[in-house]
Amino acid sequence: MRIIFLGPNGAGKGTQAAIVAKNFGIHHISTGELLRQERKDKTDRGQKAQSYIDKGSLVPDSIVLDIVKEQLTKKEATPGWILDGFPRNVAQVGALDKLLRDLNQASCDCVINFDVPDSVLVQRLRKRAIKENRTDDTPEVIRRRIQIFQEETAPLINLYSEWLLLETINGFMSKEAVTSAIKEVLLEVKKSTKS
Ligand SMILES: Nc1ncnc2c1ncn2[C@@H]1O[C@H](COP(=O)(O)OP(=O)(O)OP(=O)(O)O)[C@@H](O)[C@H]1O
Numbered sequence: 001m002r003i004i005f006l007g008p009n010g011a012g013k014g015t016q017a018a019i020v021a022k023n024f025g026i027h028h029i030s031t032g033e034l035l036r037q038e039r040k041d042k043t044d045r046g047q048k049a050q051s052y053i054d055k056g057s058l059v060p061d062s063i064v065l066d067i068v069k070e071q072l073t074k075k076e077a078t079p080g081w082i083l084d085g086f087p088r089n090v091a092q093v094g095a096l097d098k099l100l101r102d103l104n105q106a107s108c109d110c111v112i113n114f115d116v117p118d119s120v121l122v123q124r125l126r127k128r129a130i131k132e133n134r135t136d137d138t139p140e141v142i143r144r145r146i147q148i149f150q151e152e153t154a155p156l157i158n159l160y161s162e163w164l165l166l167e168t169i170n171g172f173m174s175k176e177a178v179t180s181a182i183k184e185v186l187l188e189v190k191k192s193t194k195s
């Protein structure tokens, strides 16, 4: 099964992707986590990405695509994958489609859109800032990331909806309730795709 998790920062994509990937035996690809790891490892890509991450801006598409390509060609991705935090703009949607064609892989089966009010996102991110010490969870950068989501990523909701791939779930429930809602959707998708 091939799934995209779409939603603003703090919506719970990473939390749910880790659970769902384990349950369905598919590969969790979080571009944010991978970029943070590259930054920590001081790789060339990580160093190039650093200033963008710290400002809350999107990292250049070419860097992110490079990382996604590497992940999609890993053997863990053969049974399927969850893309968490990618694509994040219209250009990345096109690039993902092309990449999958080039790799001879089928396109995604479903896009799960996490719907969570902005006020809840801010509260969650402030809490996460204390717990995880992320450099981009400061009040100013949180505001910037939410703004970037509205400008660059939110248009993907209509786009995937027009392509009949979108399933919106209420992300403002307990973690367990969100997991159940996602599983329900994915079991239906699995039945219809038999993958
Ligand atoms: N259903 C929930 N209820 C309450 N808190 C939650 C819920 N889901 C996730 N959280 C918490 O909210 C914070 C953000 O969640 P998470 O990191 O999964 O979001 P995300 O969408 O991956 O964010 P980002 O795109 O910024 O990385 C975390 O601290 C997580 O523990």
Ligand SMILES: Nc1ncnc2c1ncn2[C@@H]1O[C@H](COP(=O)(O)O)[C@@H](O)[C@H]1O
Residues within 6 Å of the ligand: 009, 031, 032, 033, 035, 052, 053, 054, 056, 057, 058, 059, 060, 061, 064, 084, 085, 086, 087, 088, 092, 136, 145
């Ligand atoms: N798909 C992406 N395109 C550009 N920049 C990205 C992408 N995914 C992650 N980033 C950068 O990393 C941070 C953190 O990402 P999270 O998914 O919120 O953990 C993000 O603000 C971008 O700078």
